[in-house]
Structure formats: structure tokens, C-alpha cells
Amino acid sequence: xxxxxxxxxxxxxxxxxxxxxxxxxxxxxxxxxxxxxxxxxxxxxxxxxxxxxxxxxxxxxxxxxxxxxxxxxxxxxxxxxxxxxxxxxxxxxxxxxxxxxxxxxxxxxxxxxxxxxxxxxxxxxxxxxxxxxxxxxxxxxxxxxxxxxxxxxxxxxxxxxxxxxxxxxxxxxxxxxxxxxxxxxxxxxxxxxxxxxxxxxxxxxxxxxxxxxxxxxxxxxxxxxxxx
Numbered sequence: 001x002x003x004x005x006x007x008x009x010x011x012x013x014x015x016x017x018x019x020x021x022x023x024x025x026x027x028x029x030x031x032x033x034x035x036x037x038x039x040x041x042x043x044x045x046x047x048x049x050x051x052x053x054x055x056x057x058x059x060x061x062x063x064x065x066x067x068x069x070x071x072x073x074x075x076x077x078x079x080x081x082x083x084x085x086x087x088x089x090x091x092x093x094x095x096x097x098x099x100x101x102x103x104x105x106x107x108x109x110x111x112x113x114x115x116x117x118x119x120x121x122x123x124x125x126x127x128x129x130x131x132x133x134x135x136x137x138x139x140x141x142x143x144x145x146x147x148x149x150x151x152x153x154x155x156x157x158x159x160x161x162x163x164x165x166x167x168x169x170x171x172x173x174x175x176x177x178x179x180x181x182x183x184x185x186x187x188x189x190x191x192x193x194x195x196x197x198x199x200x201x202x203x204x205x206x207x208x209x210x211x212x213x214x215x216x217x218x219x220x221x222x223x224x225x226x227x228x
């Protein structure tokens with residue numbers, strides 16, 4: 001993939017948006033882990049904890065990109081992304097197990113460990129969107145560092161106010177999953193020779209995930225209303 005092509009920049013935008021839409025957990029983990037520190041140490045914990053977490057995430061994502069060359073892993077990765085997209089739409093994450101540190105080093109450790117445990121969805125999504133391009137992985141994740149450190153809280157507020165942003169994020173993940181299905185080596189030239197089939201897979205996955213997520217959310221809203 002040439003850096004001067006529209007395909008490269010579209011993939012980069014996808015990676016940045018995926019980082020944004022999945023950054024909410026990072027912001028919450030950072031806030032919880034550093035909440036007991038003095039004000040002057042909180043910023044240091046946020047910065048160094050995030051740097052450590054992003055470093056581990058870059059290595060993990062590059063490893064997953066390499067592993068995607070193995071047979072059937074594009075298909076498995078695509079299926080995982082579909083689940084991640086659905087979970088993004090309907091499931092609220094719990095962070096009760098994230099303990100605040102009493103020292104700077106404890107907080108940094110908590111941020112790094114919690115992010116590594118929770119970051120599988122981000123790693124898989126970014127690896128799929130990168131389409132095997134290592135430079136895309138590094139650039140996309142490096143751009144996400146200041147977003148996670150300083151901008152995640154603002155983005156959470158935007159998501160709370162404009163619920164449709166979550167659906168856009170789920171659509172991007174579903175689109176990335178469809179690309180992984182299409183790129184699966186074991187399918188041979190089935191998709192390469194049929195552009196209409198490619199679009200059919202993309203549309204069915206995007207519409208299916210968004211439709212199912214909407215119906216589940218609507219049903220849950222009715223249950224909440226009935227019990228309140």
C-alpha cells in the first residue's frame with residue numbers, strides 16, 4: 001500500500017477512528033488508576049502509564065499483523081471484530097476491578113496492566129484495518145497517544161451526547177471485519193473476481209450488526225422502562 005494513495009489515508013483514518021471509538025475504556029482506566037495520587041503526580045502517572053500501555057499495544061498489534069498471514073486467521077479476526085462491534089453497541093463495560101494506586105509507580109503499573117488486559121479489541125481492530133501495513137499501525141497508534149491522554153474524556157462526553165457516534169464506530173468495525181473476510185487467503189479468488197460479492201458482504205455485515213444492535217438496545221430500553 002503506497003503512502004501517496006487514497007487507500008493508505010482511508011485506512012489510516014479508519015485506524016484513528018477505531019482508536020477514538022475504543023478509547024473510552026482507556027480514559028476510564030487512567031482516571032481510576034490515578035485518582036488517589038496528589039495532583040502534581042496524576043499528570044505523570046497519566047503520561048507514563050499511557051506511554052507504557054501504547055508501547056505494549058504497538059508490539060502486540062505488529063505481532064497480530066504478522067500472524068494474520070497464517071491460514072484462516074483473517075476469518076477468525078473478522079469474526080472477533082463482529083463480536084467487538086456488537087459489544088460496543090450493547091454492552092456497558094465494568095471497571096470495578098481497576099484499583100487506584102497510592103504511589104506513582106503503582107498507578108503506572110495499574111494503567112499498563114489494565115490496558116493490556118482490556119486492549120485486545122483495539123489490537124485486533126487496528127491490525128485488521130492496517131491490512132498488513134506496519135507503518136499504518138505505528139502512525140495510527142502514535143496519533144492516538146495524545147487523544148487517549150488528553151482527549152478521551154472529551155470524546156466520552158461527545159459519545160454520551162451523540163449516541164449515533166457509537167453506531168458509526170460499530171459500522172467502521174463491521175466494515176473492517178468484512179475486509180478481513182474478503183482478504184482471507186483460503187477463500188482464493190472468490191471475492192477478487194466478484195466486486196458485487198465484496199459489496200454484498202460489506203453491506204450485509206454493516207446493516208446486520210447495526211440492526212441487531214439497535215433491536216437489542218431498544219428491547220433493553222423497554223425492559224428498563226418497565227422495571228422503573
